[in-house]
Amino acid sequence: MEKIIVIGSNGLLGQTLINRLIKLNYKVYALARGCNRNQNNVNYTYNDVNITDKTLLEGVIDTIKPHCIINAAAVTNVDYCETHQQECDAVNVEAVKTLIEASNKHKAHLIHISTDFVFDGAKGYYKEDDTTNPLNYYGLSKLKSEKLFENTPISHTILRTILVFGYLPNLKQSNIVLWLLDKMKNKTPLTMVNDQLRMPTYVEDLASACISSLQTKQNGLYHISSSDMMNMYELALTVAKTFNFDTHFITEIPTIKLNQPALRPKITGFDISKAKKDLNFNPLSFSEALFQIKNKINC
Numbered sequence: 001m002e003k004i005i006v007i008g009s010n011g012l013l014g015q016t017l018i019n020r021l022i023k024l025n026y027k028v029y030a031l032a033r034g035c036n037r038n039q040n041n042v043n044y045t046y047n048d049v050n051i052t053d054k055t056l057l058e059g060v061i062d063t064i065k066p067h068c069i070i071n072a073a074a075v076t077n078v079d080y081c082e083t084h085q086q087e088c089d090a091v092n093v094e095a096v097k098t099l100i101e102a103s104n105k106h107k108a109h110l111i112h113i114s115t116d117f118v119f120d121g122a123k124g125y126y127k128e129d130d131t132t133n134p135l136n137y138y139g140l141s142k143l144k145s146e147k148l149f150e151n152t153p154i155s156h157t158i159l160r161t162i163l164v165f166g167y168l169p170n171l172k173q174s175n176i177v178l179w180l181l182d183k184m185k186n187k188t189p190l191t192m193v194n195d196q197l198r199m200p201t202y203v204e205d206l207a208s209a210c211i212s213s214l215q216t217k218q219n220g221l222y223h224i225s226s227s228d229m230m231n232m233y234e235l236a237l238t239v240a241k242t243f244n245f246d247t248h249f250i251t252e253i254p255t256i257k258l259n260q261p262a263l264r265p266k267i268t269g270f271d272i273s274k275a276k277k278d279l280n281f282n283p284l285s286f287s288e289a290l291f292q293i294k295n296k297i298n299c
């Protein structure tokens, strides 16, 4: 039975992967810091590991001797990364170095997740070989992590993704859809930017891309998102309409009025044709994904 390590198993993607992999009968090892936040805690082994502790991380991986490692851990708060660059590098870059070395030692396939924020947002609809130019530290840290894979002999897949959303009952970090639903439920007035365009990614689709990468061992870089391009104001309106909330609380503003510490790219969005071909990637539309979430929340 193939042994799979999921790093960052307390996060949105990490928890989703654990739940999917155990159903597929893999021998699953979850690594995250602190207590296990996944409410489903049967049929896999949980290890409390801060991945910035190189010796501890290497020791746990050496004991497991995995066939595949999926790295879903990162410091993901873009504004926090801007002001905590060393901490961001320790997780988003240095720990990835350790994972590459461990994958090399155990001949394990390594799946790593990167971001649309490696681009400057001037063009949009990015292909894998388009020129990168991050505008903020989070994007730069992820680009540094991608570059670590250049000239490594290990079998690996890098999946870049965009604005990941989904529902799980016990998340520390919210995501755009859950954050909006919370505000809308409480009738909190919302200002949403109308000049940042994205193709949001349903976490179940991202997990499917990880599993396909694991099964096909495709080597290289892939773009993973939905095909629905929208600005953040339109995204909020779609969420409100799907969940039958009043749209009058939502106002559109330009980014310049937000005054955030980190710059954001204006237009991202991916050309996902390479992933469709090699990984059989077939994402839901944004609306279809929202209806799935609605069903899960009402269950």
Ligand SMILES: NC(=O)c1ccc[n+]([C@@H]2O[C@H](COP(=O)([O-])OP(=O)(O)OC[C@H]3O[C@@H](n4cnc5c(N)ncnc54)[C@H](OP(=O)(O)O)[C@@H]3O)[C@@H](O)[C@H]2O)c1
Residues within 6 Å of the ligand: 008, 009, 010, 011, 012, 013, 014, 031, 032, 033, 034, 049, 050, 051, 052, 071, 072, 073, 074, 075, 076, 091, 113, 114, 115, 116, 161, 162, 163, 164, 165, 172, 173, 175
């Ligand atoms: N979310 C997005 O919109 C988005 C967009 C593009 C790319 N991505 C990438 O997609 C991947 C998965 O993101 P996600 O949305 O699932 O993020 P998430 O929910 O924030 O999960 C990230 C996990 O990493 C863990 N982590 C951070 N530092 C750690 C450390 N030192 N040791 C162990 N674990 C640590 C966090 O632990 P704690 O729970 O303890 O904080 C968290 O559970 C990441 O690589 C992210 O950069 C995400």
